[in-house]
Amino acid sequence: MKKIIPILIIIYAATFANDKIQYGIFLGGNASSVFGEYMTNEIFKAGVNGGLSLSNKMADNLYLRTGLYYINKGFKTSKIKSKDYKNRDERYYFLSEYIEIPFLIQFHGSILEIESNWMAGFGVGFNIRNRGKTKVDDNSYIVDIENDVRFFEINLILGTNKMVGNHFNVDVRASAGLLPYNTHADFLGKRHVSLLLSLGYFL
Secondary structure, X not given: OOOHHHHHHHHHHHXXXXXXXXXXXXXXXXXXXXXXXXXXXXXXXXXEEEEEEEEEEEEOOEEEEEEEEEEEEEEEEOOEEOXXXXXXXXXXXXXXXXXXXXXXXXXXXXXXOEEEEEEEEEEEEEEEEEEEEEEEOOEEEEOOOOOOEOOEEEEEEEEEEEEEOOOEEEEEEEEEEOOOOEOOHHHOOEEEEEEEEEEEEEX
């Protein structure tokens, strides 16, 4: 978190120094899972996201978007037969929380005859908390994954957003990790993938 504070100060300084910057707040939900090598039976898990968004007009129909977001993401598995408990169903749940700073280029135009604000770029996420549990039938066991999750991640982001009236904004993004999220040998090669839907209010 100490590394994030100076970046946040720079962002706010740019906000007050440039009258072309619009800022707003966002809140929404997301569905996330993992993809990559050794895929087994992971399925999407619901989560939440929200934070501060900044939009800087660079030219006509061209903007630079950044901000500071809280995002939780993870995955769960479908029911599998337990290796340790015969004839019993087992399911795993993993959830990681991140503070993410996106760097996106946004342009207003038409793609496939759909006119909207289109975004592309990347996000840098800093891991702040992790939780995991194993559920065998109706019994849950806490799994310690704190030391296995990488401290930071880099995500490719593609998305679109549309203003509703003068202030409200609907934002849809797809995010895919470029680095393995976990350092544990069983998870090497697996990366986060998320679909985020948010409602924002620009001042």
